[in-house]
Amino acid sequence: MTSHDRDLRERTDQLQEAVDLAGVRLDPAVATPVRQAIAGVRERLSLGVDHTVVALAGGTGSGKSSLFNRLSRLDFADVGIKRPTTAQITACSWSTRSGRLLDWLEVIPERRIARGDELDAADEQALAGLILLDLPDHDSIEAAHRAVVDRVLPFVDLLIWVVDPQKYADDSLHSDYLRQSVGYEASMVVAVNQIDTVPTGQRENLVADMESLLRDDGLDGVHVATVSAATGEGISHLVDVLEEAVARRSVAAGRVAGELDSAAALLLSQTPEEAPWSVEDAVTSECDALADAVGLEPVAAQVSSGVMNGYGRPRFDTPQLDAVALSRSRWLSRSGKSLRSGWRTALNDEVSATPVVAERLVEGLERVDLDTRGPRSAGGVRVAWMTSLALAVVAGVLAALGALGVVSFDTSLVTTLGAVAVVLLVVGLVLVVVGAVVRRRLARRRRDEVLAAGRSVVEAVVQRSFVEPTQAVLGEYRRVRLLAEAAREAERLAPVTGALRLPTASEIAARSTGSGSSPAETGEHH
Known part of the structure; x- marks a missing residue:
């Protein structure tokens, strides 16, 4: 097999793989002539180019x-x-x-x-x-x-x-x-x-x-x-x-190469380079939209409020289908804006349908923990500050009664009871503040956890429903382009003019045995 044969067969195989990979996503008006060209080239190559x-x-x-x-x-x-x-x-x-x-x-x-x-x-x-x-x-x-x-x-x-x-x-x-x-x-x-x-x-x-x-x-x-x-x-x-x-001799191969080149160019005309777009930006945008559609922020706020108040039963609403559909439509518009109709149809078929996306959101969000319970120490702290305040009240009343002479206490005891009342009051108030701070921090942490877990669910759904199928389709699209580009002629032959005669095989063989003839003497032209 000559180098011309090998190169042309490889290019033909690449073009065949491109057409097969594109499949029904190619316009029949393109696929048919390309397949015909491949068949004709294969048949012509089977006859040799001698x-x-x-x-x-x-x-x-x-x-x-x-x-x-x-x-x-x-x-x-x-x-x-x-x-x-x-x-x-x-x-x-x-x-x-x-x-x-x-x-x-x-x-x-x-x-x-x-x-x-x-x-x-x-x-x-x-x-x-x-x-x-x-x-x-x-x-x-x-x-x-x-x-x-x-x-x-x-x-x-x-x-x-x-x-x-x-x-x-x-x-x-x-x-x-x-x-x-x-x-x-x-x-x-x-x-x-x-x-x-x-x-x-x-x-x-x-x-x-x-x-x-x-x-x-x-x-x-x-x-x-x-x-x-x-x-x-x-x-x-x-x-x-x-x-x-x-x-x-390469005219024979040149004609076949030209046929492959035209077929590859026709295929490339149906698979133009993609318009630049940022997958990361698109993911961020649609995650924000879908998070709004399921009410992630309000639910996280309800969890925080429940922790602070000690009661509440927050839950995620059923995703708004219109919002999910709009998000899906935006995604398709971004990712498919350079594609011809067949590829856009394939992309639309591969990207998950709106009800499927909504169902995945519901299933994922059901696993998000919406815990509104207070701190574990809340009960002990509550008993402690209530006890402190109660004892402060008792000590304060006794000190007041002693100071008014209602009860006969030594002056030192009255002073002690007063001091104890103040200390217990301060301890109780401190315990109240500490309890509030702990509860507030817990409420904030629970809110952040819900937001993070919910966002994680939404991102996973976007990846599975939008990103992965899009990457699969666009990956095949790019592969088709690469194969079609590889099938194109790397270097075009100069037109035949009859002005120069290229050396024949026998002349080349004679020169290679040491005749010493120069290209100019044999009429060789590159």
Whole structure:
């Protein structure tokens, strides 16, 4: 297997994996042509790339068949009045091993001729492996003719559009074919036939106009050649183009690469880069919204109040479905704003439904402890301060009675009772304050615990219901993009112009054995 084969097969596998992974989330208008391209590439690769398939395509009256006869040095293709009578492809092969490929191209045996046994000129060795096709007219009134053209064009390695000086700007050619061929510039040549009918002074203008039209079609750098099948003018240059295509061999791989590149570009057009958005910010936003929907703050406040007052039965309300639905909608809008409809639908299907989210919130919040009990020491402190205050009252009353002479107490005892009353009063008040502080701190801590536990529940529900399914879908989306990008052509081939001839395999082998020839001497071009 050549490096070209290996690279193209790997790229094909990557594109196949991307399409399979995307599945029904791809628009059928995209998935169908991409799958067709993959199937065509696999079939073409199965035939190998040791042949270079060149097709002459053009409209009625362009002289395409006459040019075919000139290039093949045979009078084989139908010309003139006989052209509209057949929708068959005519093929000339400079190979004796092209039968399987011609079968695949559906060229019937009666329309084939092989020059492999008739290499009557040494210079034709440079065309070994070439298969030259003469396609039916793309603008024929017979629908079957155009169907043949449309079927074959995606699978040729080098396409030569043959146009005539009168109809080279024909809209059907440009709108139906040329504008659909962006990305295949390296595998395309335009041959302006019947150049002998154009005054010499007007030929450069004609070529410039054709090049301008091609640029308008989005095709930059396509080589435009001028020929005359009638007089033979420019034929040698077109043969040079064919020889360059055959010599570099990579035209065959280049056409397949172009097909993969276009299919990958089409796939990428349906999987644009995601618009930047912050998952963390989105999670925070929706957690806040869902916490409000379940009344987390009010319930925590009720727990705090219950601890302070010693009573209360706080509970979480059933989540507000409208608020949950709004939160879900906001999430989908954020995470899916760059996605095409199929992927947005998939995201909507994967992100949990509103009732499911609400149910998970209820289940999670049921496990949150809403404890309104006071401090464990509350009973002992209460008894202590009440006892202190009671004893303070008793001691104070006795001291007052003694001081008023109602009861006969020594002065020292009255003083002692008064002091004890004050001390007990202070102790009781201190115990009251301490108890209040302890209860307040506990109430605050319980409130914070409810808020933390409730927030944890809400965050877990958001992660499970929103984040995880979104990450799964977007992960596959990014994988599709990476595979499609990997399937694209890393380096585009230069258009075939016939200006330079690349070294043949035999020349490369000779140089590698130590002939010492330089690239310039062999015409090598990178």
